[in-house]
Amino acid sequence: MHVGILTGGGDCPGLNAVIRAVTLALINEAGARVTGIERGFLGLMLPASRPLDAAAVSGILAEGGTILGTHNRCDPFHYFGAGGADASADAIANAGRLGLDALIAIGGDGTMEIANRFIALGLPVVGVPKTIDNDIVLTERSFGFDSAVAVVSESLDRLVTTARSHGRVMIVETMGRYAGWIALEGGTAGGADVILLPELPFSVDAVAAVCRAREQRGQATLICIAEGACAIGEALTVQSTLPGSPDPLRLGGVGAWLQQRLQPLVASEVRSLQLGHLQRGGSPTPFDRVLATRFGYHAAQLLKAGRFGRMVALQGDACTSVAIADVAGRNRRVPPAHELVQAARGLGVSLGEI
Numbered sequence: 001m002h003v004g005i006l007t008g009g010g011d012c013p014g015l016n017a018v019i020r021a022v023t024l025a026l027i028n029e030a031g032a033r034v035t036g037i038e039r040g041f042l043g044l045m046l047p048a049s050r051p052l053d054a055a056a057v058s059g060i061l062a063e064g065g066t067i068l069g070t071h072n073r074c075d076p077f078h079y080f081g082a083g084g085a086d087a088s089a090d091a092i093a094n095a096g097r098l099g100l101d102a103l104i105a106i107g108g109d110g111t112m113e114i115a116n117r118f119i120a121l122g123l124p125v126v127g128v129p130k131t132i133d134n135d136i137v138l139t140e141r142s143f144g145f146d147s148a149v150a151v152v153s154e155s156l157d158r159l160v161t162t163a164r165s166h167g168r169v170m171i172v173e174t175m176g177r178y179a180g181w182i183a184l185e186g187g188t189a190g191g192a193d194v195i196l197l198p199e200l201p202f203s204v205d206a207v208a209a210v211c212r213a214r215e216q217r218g219q220a221t222l223i224c225i226a227e228g229a230c231a232i233g234e235a236l237t238v239q240s241t242l243p244g245s246p247d248p249l250r251l252g253g254v255g256a257w258l259q260q261r262l263q264p265l266v267a268s269e270v271r272s273l274q275l276g277h278l279q280r281g282g283s284p285t286p287f288d289r290v291l292a293t294r295f296g297y298h299a300a301q302l303l304k305a306g307r308f309g310r311m312v313a314l315q316g317d318a319c320t321s322v323a324i325a326d327v328a329g330r331n332r333r334v335p336p337a338h339e340l341v342q343a344a345r346g347l348g349v350s351l352g353e354i
């Protein structure tokens with residue numbers, strides 16, 4: 001068996017741990033040959049690849065990013081190298097030239113959508129869910145999320161000291177696209193006083209009222225806002241657009257927007273900070289190293305059993321798999337009645353609701 005592995009979309013802590021687990025499991029348990037496809041699906045187009053063996057994956061468990069490189073704009077079905085035309089036949093031909101029997105695609109919803117189209121064309125693919133956003137459907141966790149939450153939590157711990165010393169309102173903007181998981185868990189772990197999610201449009205007046213009440217008690221305010229959060233009646237704050245990407249909108253800037261809107265309504269100085277790619281960088285947490293290893297090992301088992309068209313998933317703390325077709329093109333957002341949302345309300349954390 002000759003298996004290709006690629007990482008698609010944005011980088012994420014734990015990608016290398018998956019590459020390592022898949023490679024070692026396939027070599028040790030199936031005597032397989034493993035090839036790394038470089039820079040996501042672009043490596044199938046060019047083609048660009050390299051052999052993976054035990055030596056090649058040695059020492060990468062704790063390394064952030066991806067040793068294979070990635071690409072967030074390469075969709076062979078709308079290939080930028082062909083003026084946006086469908087060049088998927090070239091990718092399939094290259095997979096044949098490389099002698100690949102199957103492919104493991106590690107990525108988010110965009111990667112799963114592309115994988116699903118290749119499966120329909122007869123290329124056997126197994127998927128592994130990756131994203132710091134934790135927004136892939138049918139899996140309770142994706143690796144990378146715990147590492148991002150740890151960065152948000154530590155950032156809030158560090159910022160609260162300045163907020164308290166100066167009596168400030170401090171706004172921290174997290175990533176997460178259209179889902180509020182990072183802000184919800186990071187804000188909870190970091191003890192934020194206000195948590196603003198894309199799933200619950202917020203009132204600037206309600207947030208200002210919380211800040212003023214805290215001022216009167218001599219307390220600073222820590223606000224954790226997701227990049228996809230919107231005030232009631234306002235549109236998403238878009239930082240830039242990336243033409244050709246499966247998701248061209250690059251969100252960002254809502255923290256600075258809120259700072260401008262809040263400052264005239266409160267007495268304290270309001271500051272904001274966008275955490276950005278700090279949340280995606282660096283070494284994965286031990287939880288993510290273990291989850292990525294479990295996912296990689298499970299992906300190898302699916303391949304060995306010929307169970308193609310499946311994506312590894314975590315359900316009820318067990319590794320299982322779901323049909324990639326059921327995942328493609330969908331997002332998992334925070335349900336407004338989620339247990340942690342209710343806990344936040346119960347503990348007096350404001351969600352910006354009126």
Ligand code: F6P
Pocket residue numbers: 010072108131132133175176177227250251280
């Ligand atoms: O999907 C992961 C993510 O980090 C989102 O949280 C964020 O909106 C987006 O990717 C940023 O993408 P890029 O690195 O292309 O700017």
